[in-house]
Amino acid sequence: MTIGTTGRKPRLDSAQTRPGKFGATTLQSIADAMTARGIPSPSGRGGWHPATVRRGVLAA
Numbered sequence: 001m002t003i004g005t006t007g008r009k010p011r012l013d014s015a016q017t018r019p020g021k022f023g024a025t026t027l028q029s030i031a032d033a034m035t036a037r038g039i040p041s042p043s044g045r046g047g048w049h050p051a052t053v054r055r056g057v058l059a060a
Contacts, residue, residue: 027053
C-alpha cells in the first residue's frame with residue numbers, strides 16, 4: 001500500500017495513517033513524517049499540518 005497523488009489531491013492509504021503502524025501516533029507526528037518523506041501537501045506549498053492530515057483521514 002502506498003500514498004499517492006491524484007492531480008493535486010493527495011490520497012492517504014489507510015495503512016499509512018493507522019496509529020502505531022509506522023511509529024506515528026499523533027496527527028503532528030504523521031504530518032512531520034509525510035513532510036520528511038517529501039509527500040506533497042494538498043496545496044503543494046510547504047509541508048503538512050496536523051489539521052490537513054486530519055481532513056485527509058476523515059475523507060478516507
